Amino acid sequence: MLALDWGTTSLRGARLDVQGQVLEERSFARGILTVQAGEFPAVFETCFGDWMQAPDALCLMSGMVGSRQGWLEAPYCACPAGFAEIAAQLAWVEPGRIAIVPGLCCEMDGIPNVKRLERIPDVMRGEETQIFGALQLLGLQDALLVLPGTHSKWVQVRAGRIQSFSTFMTGEFFALLRQHSILSRTLPSGDTEFDDAAFEQGVTLALRGHSLLQTAFSTRTLSLFDRLPATALPSYLSGLVIGEELRAQPMAVGSSVVVIGSEALTQRYQKALALRGVAAQCLGAKATWTGLWAIAQTLARPN
Amino acid sequence: MLALDWGTTSLRGARLDVQGQVLEERSFARGILTVQAGEFPAVFETCFGDWMQAPDALCLMSGMVGSRQGWLEAPYCACPAGFAEIAAQLAWVEPGRIAIVPGLCCEMDGIPNVKRLERIPDVMRGEETQIFGALQLLGLQDALLVLPGTHSKWVQVRAGRIQSFSTFMTGEFFALLRQHSILSRTLPSGDTEFDDAAFEQGVTLALRGHSLLQTAFSTRTLSLFDRLPATALPSYLSGLVIGEELRAQPMAVGSSVVVIGSEALTQRYQKALALRGVAAQCLGAKATWTGLWAIAQTLARPN
Structure with missing residues (x-):
């Protein structure tokens, strides 16, 4: 077939x-x-x-x-x-x-x-x-799943049936901020290497409960005051939006989530979930x- | 002078x-x-x-x-x-x-x-x-002030001195979603009349604590399922982002905020603040x- x-x-x-x-x-x-x-x-x-x-x-x-x-x-x-x-x-x-x-x-x-x-x-x-x-x-038969991407889906499965789900425009917000906002003037225009520490700092700040409307602006000011190098900013911003997505999920510390997506994305989510105290099982296209x-x-x- | x-x-x-x-x-x-x-x-x-x-x-x-x-x-x-x-x-x-x-x-x-x-x-x-x-x-001599706009400022004044402030990228997020996101395909391209009810519904949903990453997508689905007419969507989206900004402020019910800005914007903030139980004193360019x-x-x- x-x-x-x-x-x-x-x-x-x-x-x-x-x-x-x-x-x-x-x-x-x-x-x-x-x-x-x-x-x-x-x-x-x-x-x-x-x-x-x-x-x-x-x-x-x-x-x-x-x-x-x-x-x-x-x-x-x-x-x-x-x-x-x-x-x-x-x-x-x-x-x-x-x-x-x-x-x-x-x-x-x-x-x-x-x-x-x-x-x-x-x-x-x-x-x-x-x-x-x-x-x-x-x-x-029972699981919480996330399918990260342009429009991330969070999905509740019970007894083998999809009970409910919700969409988060995480990937699209990142792209909008990266390409079309005032931050695009501060961020490097090309691809940069993934910066683990900056990503985790972005996630951590977002998990502390500040609004993304506010934390997004910190990408600019941290650069203005030379606290973060320009090459770290895309990873930091990625951490901010993914952290905001995770903050909004009702997950208990010690629980587990199935993450389905590309290897690059599932690895980011696994790191971010770990900062929330949640384990990840990752799967790719095979699903x-x-x-x-x-x-x-x-x-x-x-x- | x-x-x-x-x-x-x-x-x-x-x-x-x-x-x-x-x-x-x-x-x-x-x-x-x-x-x-x-x-x-x-x-x-x-x-x-x-x-x-x-x-x-x-x-x-x-x-x-x-x-x-x-x-x-x-x-x-x-x-x-x-x-x-x-x-x-x-x-x-x-x-x-x-x-x-x-x-x-x-x-x-x-x-x-x-x-x-x-x-x-x-x-x-x-x-x-x-x-x-x-x-x-x-x-x-003592006040909480907001200066709404592309980058809204929330400002704490005590004894005539500005103690602290924080920036929210509210106006810019609205413009990004309105012009560059997938929502731009659903929203009418030109100006539409301000829809009071849709604006207040957007504010109300945001104040209930959902993430903007999630509520923004509802602008699309409410339109797909014909729950909101296209002409109401810009006001609804404006309510979502302004409501998210207000949700993030530590304000007591019954308190008061000074709002400085254009008449159109200060009126929106006054309506939104009322839904949060907060009174507004509005000022324009004279300040x-x-x-x-x-x-x-x-x-x-x-x-």
Whole structure:
């Protein structure tokens, strides 16, 4: 089978054998933002046509490809939602051959007695697949998970079902501050080496409870007064935003969190969680492929 | 005398009579960002040369014109600082004729036992003049003040001296989210009418203690699920960031805050403060002219 993670900015695919092991992986800068309506079949054919030659080829996709701006809109499943609900609500692009995994929606408590804001909706697309893959890989039924990134997701799983989740615009805030704010004049313009100490100092300050609106400005003043060298500032700022994200989570000291993401990001979160007294179990892209493979196993196939 | 508020993005001036009353005001889009090093005298002459014709003309300026990127660097006064210290440390561009009021610096508690971050510096330029002007206009010796804007300043005054202050990047965060984030795709691109109810709902949600990293995303989902109309979203987002700023202030219910700024902004802060149970006394540009005029009175002049 072919497993696809088709997101906003990238398109990644893996060819899996019957045991779910990865035979080959490919990655393209063809996120859905680069694809015009109607062009999805052609992009798919160009990138993965050769892998779909076999007569019983099956392709499952997750991510923003199932949004209104994607190939085919796959309506959200409402939380709480388990693996079985997701697998039963695939949106078929070509029946029996190409399908999209639905995203999830949930509602968090908003403002009591204000009708239109009593409950505030949240959404995910793609992360649900990584989560069920991770639960299977780790043999877990109950967990708190975080999927860090542009829009980090914090996810509560109980008895194998996703109960609720919430989105934090952590990666996007970092990029906005890094590239478009007054801080961009102080921070070095190119990439800098990761500065462990400065990152941990940023996390520590954020965990002390100051608002990000205030701590972000310290990136500028610490530089103005030569307290931190310019090369340390990006790591310090990264620590401030990730620390703010962690501060907002109800986690007990001594508890454990599953972190799913790239190695660079999961390592940062592991360091930051340690400063909060919380252990991390880290997983990478494998969670996506395992999740899609597990969904494929639920389908009654001709062969 | 001539009083000037020369900031990052704008240049405003007022001609005052001997009682400190405003005779005439002028405003130019000639903030220091538009002025090259060495060009300050020429810009000054073009904008205000006619007002400086009198033989005993005096000009006092406050704002970023005293920064390293300004006309002449006026070293910061350290907090606590009173009116007398500010007035005694003017940086003279032309002795007896043109001077710049120094800004302030202070240090807030940072991370204990981390040498370079035990104290975290903060700075202001221009606001100190507005503050002393406001204290004089209101006859106050003790007050909590806020000067909202791109970088809001919260200022503690005791016995007529500025004890400490802190900067919140509220206006800049709003602009970043409005113009450069994923929310910019959901929000209307042009100006919209201020929506009181949506603003107050944003403030209320922020005051409940959620992180801005999370509440900002609700601007998108509330729109996706048609809970808020697009025209209400800018006011809602403004409420979220201002509410986050207010949540971070240690203010008792029933207390009072002096708000100095444009009418549009001070009205928003007054509404938001009311939801926090705090009263507001609002002041505008007059605070700057009064502050500069009061400093001029301390100078021994030939006539």
